[in-house]
Amino acid sequence: MPSRKSMHRTLSQIFIAPLLVAIVSTLGLVGALVGDGWWDTVSWVTLAVPVVLYALFIWGRKPN
Amino acid sequence: MTAATRSLRRWGFVHKWTSLICTVFMLLLCITGLPLIFHEEIDDVLHSQVKAAEVAPDTPLADLDHLLANALANAPGQVPHFLVWDRDDPNAMFVSVGPSITSDPSKNLLIRMDAHTGAYLDAPDVTGRFTYIMFKLHVDMFAGLPGKLFLGLMGILFCVAIISGIVVYAPSMRKLSFGTYRAGRRRVVRWLDVHNLAGILLVAWTLVVGFTGVINTWADLVLKMWQYGQLAEMTAQYRDRSPPTRLTSVNAAVEVAARTVPGMTPGFVAFPGSIFSSKSHYAVFLRGNTPLTSRLLKPALIDAETGALTDSRDMPWYVSTLFVSQPLHFGDYGGMPLKILWAVLDVLTIIILVTGIYLWVRRRKAGVSVDRVIARSSGIESPALSS
Numbered sequence: 272m273p274s275r276k277s278m279h280r281t282l283s284q285i286f287i288a289p290l291l292v293a294i295v296s297t298l299g300l301v302g303a304l305v306g307d308g309w310w311d312t313v314s315w316v317t318l319a320v321p322v323v324l325y326a327l328f329i330w331g332r333k334p335n
Numbered sequence: 336m337t338a339a340t341r342s343l344r345r346w347g348f349v350h351k352w353t354s355l356i357c358t359v360f361m362l363l364l365c366i367t368g369l370p371l372i373f374h375e376e377i378d379d380v381l382h383s384q385v386k387a388a389e390v391a392p393d394t395p396l397a398d399l400d401h402l403l404a405n406a407l408a409n410a411p412g413q414v415p416h417f418l419v420w421d422r423d424d425p426n427a428m429f430v431s432v433g434p435s436i437t438s439d440p441s442k443n444l445l446i447r448m449d450a451h452t453g454a455y456l457d458a459p460d461v462t463g464r465f466t467y468i469m470f471k472l473h474v475d476m477f478a479g480l481p482g483k484l485f486l487g488l489m490g491i492l493f494c495v496a497i498i499s500g501i502v503v504y505a506p507s508m509r510k511l512s513f514g515t516y517r518a519g520r521r522r523v524v525r526w527l528d529v530h531n532l533a534g535i536l537l538v539a540w541t542l543v544v545g546f547t548g549v550i551n552t553w554a555d556l557v558l559k560m561w562q563y564g565q566l567a568e569m570t571a572q573y574r575d576r577s578p579p580t581r582l583t584s585v586n587a588a589v590e591v592a593a594r595t596v597p598g599m600t601p602g603f604v605a606f607p608g609s610i611f612s613s614k615s616h617y618a619v620f621l622r623g624n625t626p627l628t629s630r631l632l633k634p635a636l637i638d639a640e641t642g643a644l645t646d647s648r649d650m651p652w653y654v655s656t657l658f659v660s661q662p663l664h665f666g667d668y669g670g671m672p673l674k675i676l677w678a679v680l681d682v683l684t685i686i687i688l689v690t691g692i693y694l695w696v697r698r699r700k701a702g703v704s705v706d707r708v709i710a711r712s713s714g715i716e717s718p719a720l721s722s
Contacts, residue, residue: 279509286505288513289535296539303669304627304662315672321536322679328514328532 295320343506350499355695357492358688364486364548365685367473372666372677374466375423381465385456387426387449397453399586399604406430406446409455416440417611418585418604422629426450436608480555487552493545497538504535523697530690533683540680541687547660557657558610561650569636569646570613578607578614579640585617587642592619592635595647599623602632607639615639626668630658 299317302310370377403415413432417440421427428450431443447456461467475482508515508531516528567574589601599621605611612618617639620632635647650658662668666677 280512282505285508285513289501289504289538292536293539297543300539300543300663303673304659306625310626311669311673314669315676318540318673318676318680321540322676322683324514325533325536325683328516329529 346499346502350503353492353496357489360489362688367469369681370469372674390451394451400584402448402453405455415606416609483552487549490549526690533687547664550660561654573615582639583642588617588637595635595644596621
């Protein structure tokens with residue numbers, strides 16, 4: 272049986288995904304301010320990322 | 336107890352108390368903010384308004400003096416404070432009037448005018464409207480500046496709660512992979528997972544909307560700073576002069592301003608003596624043409640006695656910060672899809688608040704149950720809720 276310690280995730284493992292989501296959504300928040308047209312589309316796609324991830328994790332998988 | 340555990344306990348304590356204090360107010364703000372995202376659409380559905388004339392795209396705009404005279408003819412005993420171009424409807428303008436030039440402008444009557452014909456459209460009393468009630472609850476809870484600053488303080492607590500929440504997220508996720516949702520488990524486990532997942536996914540958005548909301552509560556103070564700072568500086572030579580007895584043409588003043596600042600279009604005019612100008616000047620505020628620069632207003636001060644330009648400067652950084660923080664709070668700068676995303680993210684924030692309250696109540700009722708849930712997944716004693 273592996274030791275308890277080895278089952279622990281490190282801080283970088285815990286925070287890498289949240290950090291990426293934060294960077295992507297910040298890009299979206301700023302994007303639509305910079306310009307119209309394509310910039311708006313960029314902000315819609317990037318700000319949808321946290322919403323889509325939430326939906327996928329909560330409803331998108333079979334109960335375990 | 337190690338130093339790291341002690342530190343985590345402190346962060347847990349901070350997360351618990353900042354959240355608890357602000358949660359009720361944050362719920363109020365999220366719930367009232369939701370319809371405000373769509374305030375134009377809601378007003379369109381609930382209230383009919385006189386439509387401005389449909390005109391060809393290059394129809395010249397009405398002479399502003401003529402438009403102003405028409406507006407005032409429909410508002411006996413009132414004096415003009417502001418002349419405002421409607422951002423959302425290029426065919427319409429507003430004249431904001433009050434009983435005197437020193438009266439509280441937040442109680443002004445807004446007269447809608449046709450921007451091309453200069454004809455009077457309507458001047459509805461908005462104070463009974465659903466969107467107005469939501470707006471007042473959201474901005475100051477009908478409690479004026481103290482209410483506004485109080486909500487700003489709650490906003491600061493909210494931001495601290497988010498940052499401390501990031502810290503206590505770590506021990507909670509020691510043994511769980513990102514996005515874990517234990518659907519088959521008890522509600523306390525499921526809601527802890529929902530709270531953690533939604534909380535961490537929305538960090539950037541909640542921090543930005545939360546903090547720009549805080550900045551917006553300081554708008555009155557920022558305006559005062561600008562009045563006593565840059566505006567006083569620009570009009571220093573007029574300090575001891577008596578106000579003009581007859582005002583020059585507002586239309587000419589706007590033309591002078593537009594010539595002074597090429598590439599920008601007029602956004603609104605503040606009349607001499609109103610809160611956005613000196614007693615001797617028309618202050619014509621011009622805006623740029625991109626989503627960002629359209630928020631960064633630039634004033635041109637026109638002597639209301641001679642019609643000549645006195646000065647035009649970019650706003651100081653603290654006013655620009657306020658201007659930029661407005662769209663970032665409202666979500667009104669990227670079309671309808673952005674508004675819908677704003678609404679969904681707002682609902683997710685409500686979910687974070689409600690699950691947070693539930694987790695706290697559970698812990699109070701059952702002593703250690705939430706702690707056990709976290710401890711089991713983290714392998715260490717929980718800092719988040721045991722303080």
